[in-house]
Amino acid sequence: MSERKSQRPEFDANLLDQGFDPQAIESALYAWWEASGFFDVGDEGEPYCIMIPPPNVTGTLHMGHAFEHTLMDTLIRFNRMEGKRTLWQMGTDHAGIATQMIVENQLAQRNLDKASFGREQFVQEVWKWREESGGEICNQLRRMGSSLDWTNECFTMDPDYANAVLEAFVRCHEAGYIYRGQKLVNWDPVLCTAISDLEVQNEEESTYLWKIRYPIVDEPGASVTVATTRPETMLGDTAVAVHPDDPRFSHLIGRRVRVPIIEREVPVIGDAYVSMEFGSGCLKITPAHDFNDNEIGKRHGLPEINIFDESARLNDQVPDSLQGLDRFAARDRVVELLDQAGLLAGKEDRRVQIPRGDRSGAVIEPCLTNQWFMRMDALRDLAVDAVATGQVEFVPGHYANLFNAWMRDIRDWCISRQLWWGHRIPAWYDEAGNAYVGRSEAEIRSKYDLRDTPLKQDEDVLETWFSSSLWTFATLGWPTDTERLNSFHPTTALVTGHDIIFFWVARMMMMSLGLFDQIPFRQVYIHGLLRDAQGQKMSKSLGNGLDPLDLVDGIDLEALVAKRTSNLMQPRLAPKIERATRKEYPEGIAAHGVDALRFTFAALASTGRDVRFDLERVHGYRNFCNKLWNAARFVLMNTGSFDRQAPREPGLAESWIASRLATRIKDWRRALREYRFDLLAESLYEFAWHEYCDWYLEAAKPSLREAKEQGGRASATQACLLETLESLLRALHPLMPFVTEALWHPVAERLGIEGETIMLAAYPVAKDETINPAAESDFDWMRALVGFARTMRSDRALPPGSTVVLILQGSGKALAEAKATLTLTETMIRHLGRVASIEFLAQDEPAPPCAFELIGDLKVMVPLEGVMDLSVERARLDKAIVKTTNELARVAAKLENPNFRDRAPEQVVAAESEKQRALDSRLARLQEERTSLQD
RNA sequence: GGGUGUUUAGCUCAGAUGGGAGAGCAUCGGCCUUACAAGCCGGAGGUCGCAGGUUCGAUCCCUGCAACACCCACCA
Secondary structure (H helix, E strand, O other), X not given: OOOOOOOOOOOOOOHXXXXXXXXXXXXXXXXXHHHOXXXXXXXXXXXXXXXXXXXXXXXXOOHHHHHHHHHHHHHHHHHHHOXXXXXXXXXXXXXXXXXXXXXXXXXXXXXXXXXXXXXHHHHHHHHHHHHHHOOHHHHXXXXXXXXXXXXXXXXXXXXXXXXXXXXXXXXXXXXXXXXXXXXXXXXXXXXXXXXXXXXXXXXXXXXXXXXXXXXEOOOOOOEEEEEEOOHHXXXXXXXXXXXXXXXXXXXXXOOEEEEXXXXXXXXXXXXXXXXXXXXXXXXXXXXXXXXXXXXXXXXXXXXXXXOEOOOOEEOXXXXXXXXXXEHHHHHHHHHHHHHHOOOEEEEEEEEEEEEEEOOOOOEOEEEEEEEEEEOOHHHHHHHHHHHHOOOOXXXXXXXXXXXXXXXXXXXXXXXXXXXXXXXXXXXXXXXXXXXXXXXXXXXXXXXXXXXXXXXXEOOOEEOHHHXXXXXXXXXXXXXXXXXXXXXXXXXXXXXXXXXXXXXXXXXXXXXXXXXXXXXXXXXXEEEOEEEOOOOOEOOOOOOOOOOHHHHHHOEOHHXXXXXXXXXXXXXXXXXXXXXXXXHHOOOOEOOOOHHHHXXXXXXXXXXXXXXXXXXXXXXXXXXXXXXXXXXXXXXXXXXXXXXXXXXXXXXXXXXXXXXXXXXXXXXXXXXXXXXXXXXXXXXXXXXXXXXXXXXXXXXXXXXXXXXXXXXXXXXXXXXXXXXXXXXXXXXHOOOOHHHHHHHHHXXXXXXXXXXXXXXXXXXXXXXXXXXXXXHHHHHHHHHHHHHHHHHHHHHOOOOOOOOEEEEEEEOHHXXXXXXXXXXXXXXXXXXXXXXXXXXXXXXXXXXXXXXXXXXXXXEXXXXXXXXXXXXXXXXXXXXXXXXXXXXXXXXXXXXXXXXXXXXXXXXXXXXXXXXXXXXXXXXXXXXXXXXXXXX
């Protein structure tokens, strides 16, 4: 641990005077943690490592990040508390297309474009933008409490990282994974770059299916009719295909037809791909602009005629009059010409899948270009095998199916991009166009003995995901054999959403296994994707997004409206967004603090695919923080006199809460092991609020008061209050780092616990011997009595300050047992149930008018002189009788079934029998009472 | 066309190897009980999507169906 540069912020002194105010503690604590080096990787312990999915360097924090980071930070903080050597690697991504687009847009606002800058200068502009805005997301991450290792922060364009990318490319090339080739790729005519299959979004859109007649050569008047949704591509047709078994057309195979407008003669070919049922049964073949046609073309050796330029305008392969036309204008013109020529045979409405680029939204044009590709088959097998053998585990497991299904059908990956911002491809060309791949021009010259041959480096850059796929090891120093790499790779866990399993998870696995034969991570935890309360995707354009820090700090309505309606892609939506925002948040959004938001994220992280984010939940968990804060205040207020040396005599309540805590700790640890953040949060909440605060704290009050009145100290109670709270704070810390750190110091101090920070205190460990079923059962008995007294008070609307008398009636044995338990519980019953006194009646003694309940073998009564309403009691009894009768009938039916007796496990039968006995006795007594209440 | 997930209280969701259902929020009633009204106490609310099957017994396992969501896919 590095030297202390910072003092722990002091707010314990006036803690007792303050209400819970998250803003007063958060930033001071984070600054102290970071300056003190608590996030740094230590030297000892089993390595535990999570790599942050690198956010775009110029991006800002959105809800999805905050959610994901909360889960990662929880795992990291837990494992750090477990004494592991814990690394949460920080880093950012250069995000090629996204960042380049932003900078280009900024230039456009100044009426500039990148061409006027030139490559060198444009890239400088991007670096400048990165300098200006690159820090924002880091500050936001700090605000969320993320305990990242900032001292080894990485950027995918750092020199070391760039070197790793270079090395990876060269090695993959040497291994034969990377090749260059002219293939049909997805071309984005707006961005003027190739993109990968994954970056294409197919959406169903309305268009037409046109039918066009192609005259048959040497047979005047005869023609075949083809059906197409893209008539303009006919200008690149090099064949018409029919199914070889189609009786209507098979005789035409080998004949030639004339493509209208360009008047090119092309063959009729037979190919089984053609469906006889669809359209006209004849398919026009455009090998340069359709993936299927391309394959058919290859099978038949057809020429590939590219008719578009890089912006998808018609090029010089078409008649002069059409050249330069955009593809959609070309479509209209072609249809017009065909119509004039009388060759249009029809047009019908049709819904088809239109491919669009996920960044530009432009319709993607399949184009023949020279690109670099990664061969997927061998790498795919390595990755699939790693999952099949369990080396890499998906959590939840069913994501392995998704992964496998995608991998099965994977095509070679186009990794080159015609952009300026990114890692330049390390390939050089001589004048003949031969490509040489190497670490540098010098290396190539010497390796291939090129001396004075003029060489020119490839203009293209690598897709961003290529560099991201090296993330787990390039951040640790690869290709250098560093200590960090050896210690932390393979990393322990990856936490991410299912939307990037293909983009990133699968590719990291292939790269890591392909390049140095290691899996990148052992477990992949896939969380759901965040949606708004209505289940809609959160997005800027819909205007339903939330800035996590607005939930933390609060934001007034006007500011929120302004934020949501500024810089919209579609400004005309602004009024609608404004209306919706004013309706949903009439008061703006209150400040909730980081801990409440983090706890909410955890509580929502169930196993489903979507996570609906509901502001109400944050509200509830802010209340939880407040509850915790006040509980700590209470404990501190009542333990000022605590003497650690004083003898302790723990009572039932102490045994009970200790037993509950031990059980809970097991649950919490299991939840963390299984990535069940929702169960973790729920169980922590339940224990803190409904066990510790509602029952233990309340049970502690009478003994504290008694001790005070007698000038004593109630050492056992004080110790238990402090110890349980101290454990609870440690257990909560991974989820709620700030409030737990603030509260832990004064509490720990009372207990004489030394520790610089709760961050480095041990996560609670359950001691089996502390689990105490007898104490739990006695405590539950007490709770039942108290519950009855409270229900009676509430039912009769007794004055709040009033007390009741409890009368216990039962057999000698039952009464003796009750008296024994009462020695442990009477004080609590009196205090918690507002019970003035407890009296006893033998089985056969007459009782005054009473409301009663049967608890075990005991009849518990509250005398109701004056407030006894017979009709109310009768109704209560009747209800109880009906319920008991029904239950009994069910149990009896089961027991009477010989099959059940024979086949069900012995202890199940025994339990049912016991249930029957208890219900029998209960019913008899209820009926007896009912009879006595008869008018 | 193929695949995955979801369907439980008004809402959002838990229910580990099958023994007859829980929480939070909302709601209703009563309380400023000296940690907390961001609180306390009590209550009401569900044929567990539908139909079959396996089983002594199904919210849970199997089959089919329906609705919703998402992913993949070349029928022009």
